[in-house]
Amino acid sequence: MTRGTMPPYVVSLVLEAASAAGVAREELARLPGVSSLDQPGIRVPTMTLTRLWEVAAGAFTEAGGAPRVAGLWTPGRFHVWDYVIRSSPDLAEAFRLAARHLPAVTDPDSAFDVRLDSAGRLTVATRPVPTFGRVGALIGEFVLGLLLQQAGTALGRPVVPVAVAVAGEPPRSYRHLVEAYGTHEIQFGAPVSSITFSAADAAAPLPGADPALAVIVQDHAVHSVSTARLLLGWLDKVHAEVAECFPDGPPSLDRVARRMAMSPRTFQRRLHEEGTSWREEVEKVREAEATRLLRDTRLTIDVIAARVGYSDIRALRRAFHRWHGHAPADFRRRSPSG
Template identity: 30%
Template sequence: MTGPSVLAAMTVQVLAAAERLGADAAAIVREAGIDPSALTDPDARVPLGPHLKMWEILSRRGDGLQIGARLGIAGLGVIGYAMQHEATVGDALAWQQRVGAVLYPGLVPQLERRRDAAGDYVVFVRAMVPAFAQLREPVLAQAASIVTMMGGIAGAGTRAAFVALPLSRPAEPREVEAHFACPVAWDAPLLQIGFAAEILEVPLPRADPQLFGYLARRTESMLAQLPADASWADRVRREIGAALAEGEPRLQAVAKRLGVSERTLHRRLLDEQTNFAGLVEEARHARAVHLLADRSLSASEVAVLLGYAEPAPFFRAFKRWTGETPQGWRRRGEAG
């Protein structure tokens, strides 16, 4: 299969969850143009276009939160099964980061370790393409599925410490906020799901090195079969990281270095459910937290290292990301 595709297990599990909620899965498959034969093998691939069309159809129902709560480990196919047999939660997540392209390049959020006065956290961070966020339901589904996944490997009762959603606050947010049972921020620039970092050390009750090795080898084989340029988002992330210290990363310059036109790069990022501005935001956010931990750097120097021409835009961006100024973030860290 040529072109972007997702692991069939993801499509199958989403449809199964929707069907349990009363949706007509067969009708959705027909309308989305999904080849039913691709759904018989969880390790097969489903073209990205029909998979996204499926979500467009499901978004009419407003079941994203409930679908995500029913996914978790099962929605990750062979990767999810393997993760359950790693030694610790941290080991499982680190391995998922390495092989996540099997699900779909760029789908698995980046992991960020964040320490401040409020605590020590591991945070799932992902930039969402605006068109995808406008559907709302896929964003809610991914947020809910991350929490369900963590419960599946770390144990029932696992709760997020905080959730930030790149969605406008609805008139009635209580269902979403009650579901996560933790502080929920709306209108965030990035999807963020944070957990207490101590969860990384939790041993997995089903740890089995031999079984994990078998499933990991199967996953590695699937990864090796993906096209070499499967993830444009990862290639762009590398270019953004290299460009940050030299100034504002520009789509034109990155496209030129990757040997494609701006329009082509923009389209390929959209195909992977992200965009250039979101990836720049994601990279700056992660690097800002890391650099501010170095007390030898002033906040203004950090702004320069993030490619800002002057400090003010960085201060505004950091306030948008975290709800506080760089100086306030540092003060709380020192107090802690």
């Protein structure tokens, strides 16, 4: 099973960027799984990346914004996924194939929507993983910077997008985004983050196009996902146990502690050592699952409230306003699959 997990490549890059931006080494070392990122053939919990962005968000903002993180990427850093792009015949097909093989680089719960308009312009829209939560918009800005770099590398020349849409609200100054994306054509408050390339760029042959190699690397992308070994952290096991409690109502600390073979006191002490609390971890699981159910299913909101352990729909509405700033119904309407 690959949902909720990802290869270590993106985590390693963001970890390097966080260290360069001045985040304390001991704070980064507390994140689950970071000491094992160099192990071959593994997948780490996606929540590791979420926590990393939460820890480093302020430092990234001061260092020039999320797109600057993408500047640490170099060709081959994301292993086979990079070569899926470079061996494709043109940019449009490169990003279609990249979308198909996204689990080779990130969580399969994320997605790229790749489309050509009637004028031949190519738009790649990103759908964030539900567990990204409040840092989802920031990660979206990073992904757009990465897509722009991938396009330039694949074409062998600088690329200027014709438009960029960002899911987050506009900052007081967005000069850093203009510099990173190379355009003033930036829309804020979009339902999803996206980047649009000109028709000429979309159709231009890629210098590294190689049909024989393309078949090999695509097969390897599938193989790398199917044979990967899952590396679970302690908190990820806690999250799984919390989710198991939802059908019976609000999760119980005593029950989860028991299932983790700990006394409630030891369990709470371990949570404190992880830099978190019972309430905070339950909130994270609820947010991720409620967001996923709203986006990916047609379940009614009262059913979703029950599915994530809330006693009534009003509790979910209050929580959703706290997480996203609007009601669950509004989120569903704005969702690309809504």
